Amino acid sequence: MIDLSAMTTETRNKNTMRLDEMSSLEIVMAMNKEDATVPVAVSTVLEDIAAVVDWCVAALSDGGRIIYMGAGTSGRLGVLDAAECPPTFGVSPDLVVGLIAGGEKAFIKAIEGAEDSKELGRQDLIKHNITSKDVVIGIAASGRTPYVIGGLEYANSIGCNTASLSCNKDSEIGKIAKHKIEVIVGPEVLTGSTRLKAGTAQKLILNMISTASMIGIGKCYQNLMVDVVQTNEKLNVRAQNILMEVTGLDRQEARKVLSQAGGSVKTAIIMTLTSSSKEDAISLLDKAGGHISRAIKMKM
Secondary structure: OOOOOOOHHHOOOHHHOOHHHOOHHHHHHHHHHHHOOHHHHHHOOHHHHHHHHHHHHHHHHOOOOEEEEEOHHHHHHHHHHHHHHHHHHOOOOOOEEEEEOOOHHHHOOOOOOHHHOHHHHHHHHHHOOOOOOOEEEEEOOOOOOHHHHHHHHHHHHOOOEEEEEEOOOOOHHHHHOOEEEEOOOOOOOOOOOOOOHHHHHHHHHHHHHHHHHHHHOOOEEOOEEOOOOOOOHHHHHHHHHHHHHHHOOOHHHHHHHHHHOOOOHHHHHHHHHHOOOHHHHHHHHHHOOOOHHHHHHHHO
């Protein structure tokens, strides 16, 4: 029998022992009060998060990928973060991959027993042809999910950098991963419902990992999201606005330069700020590893 008694995420919250007797306002006030403690908990593990980001930046710069693995809520959060990277940063869907126990259908409907298979975790990584260049991040609020354990063990065996993200101290996945992030958010408002504070903490940390990693490979300039994929009118306008903000061009001029740059905001910025041709701008960006700031300094 699994012993859950030592897991903080499974213990009862003394502040909500009367949860079933509370009014709707009292319930949401209690939840809000507990949620306010989550960013504080995350702040205690920032160095661990940054270390994983450094791995991810190195991997992405060397042809590797970020691969999230999890089950249930943890798996869904990983899939969600991965799914948001292509439209946000203009990257291939293969660059950040989210794997959930039970496959894609488990995202909207729980697949009973899928998380209990270490072999399934191993097989899912094999199907995705992972190599030693990839970073595999196992996510489990409990820190003991067999699916994640199996994946981390396999990833270790082929030389990947592996990290764990859990909400319990001295977690099983933390002992297997080469680097662990253990964010202790305390007992949930509703005992054992780790989609609450634990899920919020995981979401915050995944936001940090993917965003900081993308910044690290040149997907932003200053604090602007410059690799905009213009797939609709809103994004067309956003691309123009970014170029206008950085360069001082008016909208008509911005549209013209974007057209000359083949729709690439980054290329258009370099063309404008360094008075370069499209070809020279692309070459500068390539030499600068995709970083606009570095490309500008190289031209000066």
